[in-house]
Amino acid sequence: MNIALYRVFLASVLRRRLATALSLIAIGLGVALGLAVQLIHGAALAEFDRGMRLLAGEADLQVLGPRGGFDDGLYVTVARRPEVAEASPILEIEARLPGREETLRILGIDLFRVARVSPVLLPVAAAGGGSRSMGSDSFDPSDQDQRSLTPLILLESDTLFLSAAARAALGVESGNLLTVQSGLRETRLRIAGTVPGAGVGQRLAVMDIAAAQQTFDRIGRLSRIDLRLAPGIDRSLAQRELRALLPAGVELLAPEAATAQAAGLSRAYRVNMTMLAAIALLTGGFLVFSTQLLAVVRRRQEFAFLRALGLDRPMLVRGLLAEGVAIGLLGGALGVAFAHALTAFALELIGGDLGAGFFRGLAPALPFRPDLASAYWLLGGLAGLAGAWWPAREAARLVPARALRAGDEAELLRSPSRLPAALGCLALAALACLLPPVGGVPVFGYAAVALILAGAVLSLPSATRLAMRALAAGRVVVLRLAHARLASSPGQAVVAGAGVVASVALAASMAIMVSSFRVSVDDWLAQVLPADLYVRASSSAASGFLEPDAVDKVAALAGIASVEPIRYDTLRLSAGHFPMTLIARPLDGAFSLPLIAGSQAGALGDGGAAPPAWISEAMADLLSLGVGASLTLPLSGEAHDFRVAGIWRDYARQHGAVMIELSTYRAITGDERSNDLAIHLAGGADLDALMHEIRDALGARHIELSTPGEIRAISLAIFDRTFLVTYLMAAVAVLIGLFGISTTFAALATSRCKEFGMLRHLGLLRSQIGRLLALEGALTAAVGVAVGMAAGGAIALVLIEVINRQSFHWSMDLTVPAPMLAIFAVALVALAALAARLSGHQAMRRSAVVAVREDW
């Protein structure tokens, strides 16, 4: 193609600055969001994976128990097996730090053993490790007490070694004291050195395993044993042999399997975010489509001239496609740059999990992935190319002689009915909804969403005709004109409305899904938080807990009607799944489960049969269990039979949870500790005064007190934060759709100058032409919004019933935010009318005579 032609195309793009800029922005946003999601999760996953590999070291196999750990006698047994060359016992503690928000992951290690399996965990004493000087926040590191300088400091019962990331996060240095909490007890540990092998991204601390067992009241317990097999021993064979030794609920896994369990947990969430980005990219593609198509319409005479001057068809097509690709690539480049800024910002601000809480305790660095960046950049180009494809084909079909004549633009806009295709898409979508997920990812659910979107866009011409037929033309001239125009060229509605349909469908489906979710979560919170006050020593994963005497102390306070202790642990039920949560609490009292199946009656069991257990929806899904099924739970290293008495809704734990009666749990395990207390007040008791008394009784630094209102507010705030990205993307999509209408009408109005001139000659006032345009815009938008709403409703159903169900295993009650959607629809139609009216302004200003004279 020669330079002159380049100029022709370039000039055309430059003339459509606004439309081009919008296409650029849409594609850029899609690329940016998609790439940022990938980068952030990639960074977090890579660091997570690195951490897992780091901790596993050179281990061939890992013995893994529940959070509560397993009896450390197993270590002695396993370490002596002939298959095992090295066994390294580890006790992992999520230590609560009184007075601090964050917890600290402490690994209790046997340094003689860890050296031979995961040497990176070896602590190194700081030069001049220092000695104790109680009563201050630090100890004197310059004290040349030789004991502190010997390696024995690595074994001492009160020394702690922090990784660089942990030191930075806690703002402490070697020589400081750090207070940790176990139960309600504080212990001051000396920070005596570092864990240089941990690298920069891992927040962790190391201490002697005996010291960890003692400090955190976990005598006799281990969380993990890392094994290196003897030379020549086959791993799967050893796995079979060693498994026979393990008590119930303790697993023997290859380190990569443990990593996969954890990564699988966040996969559905990651795919969800990526799909949202894909929809943004799709919207961008639609926008390129409408701008290009309009450009083709407006430039048809120009093209006809060029064709007459010798430009052949393929060259024209190539030029138009090149325009689309150029816009796509430019938008893609902007998007890639923006994605990195966004990623840096997100990692700095909310960490690697976009607020979803999957990857705590990691500080991933900003990644640059040339492969991903170029893939997304090319994806931008592809969106531009796809958007330009159909318009280019249309332009190529132009017959130069006819196109040179005026008034031919309607040809292009006479869109044929695509109803069969539309119906086909919708039928396929319905079928896709019936298919199960692939690897925990609702692939077919997403396919259904795409098919519904496609079906909606394809049904636009028919919908427009249908709407026009239904809409009696009446006797008002302007209305009749608008009616005639849209009925005869439904293609105009397709061009202007496709973006609207996509963005409205996206926005409406999100609004319906989020509102259903939020209302369900709110109801759920109200049901699972019936007490007046909640006391916890720490989050269930961390090292705080309440001994029975602490519970008694609270129960004895005046003004308290009843206290329900709650105990949490995790259960390893099957090798493939992330550990599930065990909740033990009194179930025959005030607490009523948010059941969706079964009943809560007979919580204490009838003595003879297996005691009842209530499983969450996720657990029911993951293990394919129904009410009445029998269930084996590994408690205290032994398998115990339970019966599924009900299935309850749980929005907190997508990995699954099971609830059993506290007295049953205690009878089996002998574990009298509690994590949380649900407190019911006696009538007339003063909540504030009681909170004060509880703090006095248990130590204000050691517990967290919350009212259900606070927990609800925090939970909903977290909920809203999680969906903030969703809201933002929906808003951007709507904005893009609106701009689409505006640019479409601006372009159409310019090309309809002659028509308007003729109408002026026939006696129409300028203001009437303005009204005509506004009406056309409103009608187009109304059809688009109606179709979009219908599609949005359908997509919302897919999201709720298929995608959420399959990704996160939770159901929700459909709640349509009707008033909000109605306001949104009306506002959108009004804005479209305004946009069409304003964009036609230029065309109407010309004098009728000039306008008509152009039509030779």
Added chain:
Amino acid sequence: MRRAVAFLLIAVAACGSSVAGQAGENFAQPAFRGQDKQWVPTVSPPPTTDVLPTGSGGYPSVVEGRPLVFPQDSGAHPDYRTEWWYVTGWLTDAEGAERGFQVTFFRVRTLIGEDNPSRFAPRQLIVAHAAIADPATGRLLHAERAERALDPLAGAAVGRTHAWIGDWVLEWRDGRYTTRIADDGFGFELDFTPEGPPMLNGRAGFSQKAPDPINASYYYSRPQLAVTGRLRIGARHHEVTGRAWLDHEWSSEILPDGARGWDWVGINLHDGGALMAFQMRDEAGAAMWSAGTYRAGRGEPQILDPEAVRFTPLRRWRSPRTGAEYPVQWQLDIDGRRLTLEPLFDDQELDSRRSTGAVYWEGAVRLLEGGREIGRGYLEMTGYTERLRM
């Protein structure tokens, strides 16, 4: 007698005793050994505080007059700070090749976690060390292991000699000692059969280490152990026989203030007798204390006073690795007799700066009198490295 690694462990366990080791401050941090990343505690830099009074620091004192009772005292004494069972000797294989070997099990009471009910409580540490001196290699092959005592994985039994870490073991069973050591580079399984009762060193087993009797240990030796067993170097196996020497020593305060290092020798004499002698050197290299035990044939052991034992360096060898200069050939004056010590080969330096941080010389030697070999045994020399001041 005290040995280099034991010296380290005393440093490891030191809670106030004065240590004048050869390790510099640059070795004060744990490190990996290149091949197997096995870790053993490192040494401390020389502290300067005063010697603790007898019996302080939670350890029982070594006092004169406590009779040694066997087999009870052949087992561990977990109340005392440090204890070791130390076997050295010469091996001859079927082809007549001669090699030295050494295997040691140390026990250290840390005073850490004594109130901790955890089975991992590091109250007692066990360290094992083994080496082969093969003239064909020209230097020492050595390996070590360290663990906290945790029955049945590692420990030192009370009542009879039995110390072990995993499958490394030294024990008294059926009238003889048995040891088994296996590492990537070498390994051995040896039986040691004694020819007579234990030889008590010092005054009935009370062995004074310095002018102040605070620095003392309980110490007996089993000389003239007949060795049979198998030795592996790399992938090659050898049936071996030989003569060995076992030392068993326990103490709480052993090292005198101001000591720079020591030289120790334990020799099985060809007439069936035994000679043990040591000297403690001060900063200037002069002997601040020396002592020994000499037994002619199967006769009664004779206790050698400080005046009866004198070490005089003859030939020195400089280590190309560490730059340390060791007197590998000595003149030994024992109760009026002039003897000479000659090494099996010069480079028997143990450079474990990457693991224990210790650098010392410990190797097989011949004892000559008037040019004639009268015995074979082991020589240990510590405190010859440059001391780094930072």
